[in-house]
Amino acid sequence: MITATETDTLLPAIMREAKLHNLVTKLKYHAYGLRRENNPVVQIEYCKDYVDDAFCNRLASLKTFLELNGMEVEISTDYDEHDIAIGLRIDLRKTLNPNDKPLLAASVLSTIVYCLEDRVDIEQMKKYKLSSIPTFTRQNTDA
């Protein structure tokens, strides 16, 4: 099951476009919004006790794919819940296609879930370069 924080900007629309509501999953996922300041484009948090080694390998492939396409990822194992928390930064969520739909964030979210569920070809994914991705830069406010 994939849930989302319904009150975070555009997340209900992203969930709708990602078409993940009825996906049967082995793990539990929760998507939420990250603000711009001091945050990566994507943040994934999980607890090591609830996943296996193969999960960590898939996560490494996912990181390769996202970074190849200019999306900085931070991964944290310092999380004590059973679910996998997926943070999507506001500028990623606010990137809309010509029909005003957040397809970029929806595609990123579905790629994360499919990859971590072992339902996507990860060798193909590691080399998959998208041709049109906006530039995402981190905004640091630390002195």
Add this chain to the structure above:
Amino acid sequence: MNEKVIDFTIGADPEFACVQGRSIIAACDYLDDNADSDFGSDGNDITFELRPSPSKNPIQIVNNIRDIFVRQVIKQPEFLKFKWVAGSWHKGYPFGGHVHFGLSNNQIRHTDAVEFLDHYVGSCCLLIEKQSDAKKRRSDSYGHMGDMRVQDWGFEYRPMSSWLSSPYVAAAMLCLSKTVMYEVMNNSKFQWHQFVVADDFPKCNQDRLIKQFPAIWDDITKMHLYQTYKPYIDLIYYLVKNKLTWLNANDMKDCWGVVDMKRCIGEKVGVDFLWSRYNLEQSNNTIIQ
């Protein structure tokens, strides 16, 4: 309704058992000793206990319960070979369907809240339980009138037996619980009535309660959230009017649509499949401010 609306989360920890042939399966033989898992065992080590995430929306809790079942059979497919049973009692083991309310004692005195629940939720529950099992469950200290437990997050209403027999029954009981408590919290002018007495619980006094049911139902249908949850709550009316119990002829896992999930999780897709819509419309992305 009062001017300032008070909404609150509800949750639950319903129980059930797995049966193979004539034997009841011990939960402790199949589960890790992990108290914070959402699929766990009750204190007796025999019955299984679900701990779905709480929500303000009772239907979300039903979805959360099904998700726990689905993930469990993916993790341990051997659960599919057992018969799953809920209700009030099975082979010496009582099953509870406790409902949790995220309301502090400052918001409402818990003893008062439980009294309202007894007259409207407890009464309906007694009317659709299998009477002989309901009596057995309540022959000890379980499930009596006013049975509740204070918790850090609010309180736990404990008289109900396990409504896990199907998602329809689960939705009906959770929606009714939310509807009654929402009315308590938000409508100080509601005309409340008293229907149950303490003796009704251990005796599962359906003959007496069935005479009260038209008045109970009349009050329920006047509650603010009834219209919102009517499609779910009306199952209770149907069961009571037709003198049916919440148990059904089918295995509980069939009712929840829990089947072998291998086909659902086995198929892999190419990454281009996941990005096909984005790639089709890739030009002219805009970032809104």
